[in-house]
Amino acid sequence: MTNRSKSAWRQLEEELGDLGDRGLRRQLREITGPQRSRTTMVGRPVTIMCANNYLGLADHPRLQEFACRMVREYGCSAGASRLISGTMTLHRQLEEELAAFKGTEAALVYNCGYMANLGLIATLAGRGDLILSDALNHASIVDGCRLSRADLLVYRHRDVGHLESLLAERGAAYRRRLIVTDSVFSMDGDLAPLPALAELAERYDALLMVDDAHATGVLGNGGRGSAAHFGLAAERIDILMGTLGKALGSCGAFVAGRRQLIDYLVNKSRSFIYTTALPPAALAASLAAVRLLAAEPELAAELRQKSDYFRAGLRRLGFAIADDPTPIVPVIVGDAATTMKLSEDFLAAGVFIQGIRPPTVEPGKARLRVTISRDLEWRELDRVLALFARWRAAFPR
Numbered sequence: 001m002t003n004r005s006k007s008a009w010r011q012l013e014e015e016l017g018d019l020g021d022r023g024l025r026r027q028l029r030e031i032t033g034p035q036r037s038r039t040t041m042v043g044r045p046v047t048i049m050c051a052n053n054y055l056g057l058a059d060h061p062r063l064q065e066f067a068c069r070m071v072r073e074y075g076c077s078a079g080a081s082r083l084i085s086g087t088m089t090l091h092r093q094l095e096e097e098l099a100a101f102k103g104t105e106a107a108l109v110y111n112c113g114y115m116a117n118l119g120l121i122a123t124l125a126g127r128g129d130l131i132l133s134d135a136l137n138h139a140s141i142v143d144g145c146r147l148s149r150a151d152l153l154v155y156r157h158r159d160v161g162h163l164e165s166l167l168a169e170r171g172a173a174y175r176r177r178l179i180v181t182d183s184v185f186s187m188d189g190d191l192a193p194l195p196a197l198a199e200l201a202e203r204y205d206a207l208l209m210v211d212d213a214h215a216t217g218v219l220g221n222g223g224r225g226s227a228a229h230f231g232l233a234a235e236r237i238d239i240l241m242g243t244l245g246k247a248l249g250s251c252g253a254f255v256a257g258r259r260q261l262i263d264y265l266v267n268k269s270r271s272f273i274y275t276t277a278l279p280p281a282a283l284a285a286s287l288a289a290v291r292l293l294a295a296e297p298e299l300a301a302e303l304r305q306k307s308d309y310f311r312a313g314l315r316r317l318g319f320a321i322a323d324d325p326t327p328i329v330p331v332i333v334g335d336a337a338t339t340m341k342l343s344e345d346f347l348a349a350g351v352f353i354q355g356i357r358p359p360t361v362e363p364g365k366a367r368l369r370v371t372i373s374r375d376l377e378w379r380e381l382d383r384v385l386a387l388f389a390r391w392r393a394a395f396p397r
């Protein structure tokens with residue numbers, strides 16, 4: 001037997017074939033230009049309407065210049081993990097400025113949101129604890145719950161009554177209770193009922209953890225996030241996680257909260273401890289983005305105007321679109337094959353909207369997850385609305 005004929009490779013090929021047969025096989029698509037709304041794919045001009053670069057900061061001159069300057073000054077790598085020799089001045093500055101931005105005592109940077117969620121949940125909950133998780137939480141939260149070995153109860157999406165009944169019936173038997181939710185749900189663009197969740201967490205002595213990945217830079221005054229949007233005091237969210245690779249145009253993630261939480265994570269959180277720290281380029285770009293948001297609150301306001309405009313446009317065409325205040329606009333198509341065909345049709349017209357299929361969303365709910373970015377021109381929004389109008393006329397439902 002050669003390495004190439006081992007049975008495992010055959011099994012993998014069969015699984016891939018099966019995914020293909022069911023219209024679920026995925027492929028990587030390459031962006032050949034810079035990350036911005038108007039760019040190129042394989043040399044052809046294209047408008048991207050599926051990225052999370054909501055504020056168009058990924059290629060903002062201020063982020064680029066500061067990142068380049070910091071690379072020249074500090075180099076390309078942090079050289080080690082944070083607890084060895086990988087903590088640089090830029091880490092401390094970014095953590096202090098993120099805490100100030102979110103209105104918390106302290107913050108701690110992780111290498112990405114996936115690692116942050118894994119590390120936070122598995123550190124704060126374990127055997128003998130109970131996690132209560134929204135049914136549509138992000139995959140990284142789902143995986144963090146699995147890794148923690150705590151008992152898990154999934155409550156119906158945004159259903160505060162269901163969550164309360166689970167807390168009342170089951171919560172008291174556990175050492176610790178952790179309620180965890182996305183603030184903006186990544187595939188639906190709707191909001192968690194945070195004020196009600198904070199109240200339940202207080203009433204039932206539970207920790208409340210909120211994933212602000214799609215709210216940071218987007219919601220609230222100057223993009224301060226979901227707590228600011230709801231007028232909720234920052235300390236009512238015990239563990240606030242956010243990402244730096246979406247609206248903030250860089251990469252990485254952070255947790256913001258009380259100093260005691262941060263100290264505990266530094267000592268115990270394996271996905272924080274056992275990995276090489278973020279390099280200067282990423283830290284500097286994030287720092288420049290946080291400073292830009294603080295100085296120019298109108299960036300988030302402009303994003304909101306464009307999101308509202310696009311949602312209203314789709315509603316006028318007869319699409320069932322909620323009026324959530326977020327740039328994630330799901331157009332539900334149904335089956336995976338039609339969704340992918342539609343995505344190809346849009347691409348042929350110069351607009352890239354990736355189709356989202358199971359298992360990312362439930363079967364029968366495949367969709368075009370349209371996202372709005374502040375750097376999209378108004379006339380481009382109108383052009384894309386016209387494409388949706390054409391599709392709707394061809395396939396009236």
Ligand SMILES: Cc1ncc(COP(=O)(O)O)c(C=O)c1O
Pocket residue numbers: 111112113114115117138140182186211213214243244245252253
């Ligand atoms: C809600 C949510 N949380 C966490 C993540 C993971 O963040 P990162 O991309 O920084 O790993 C994502 C998406 O990437 C997300 O949508």
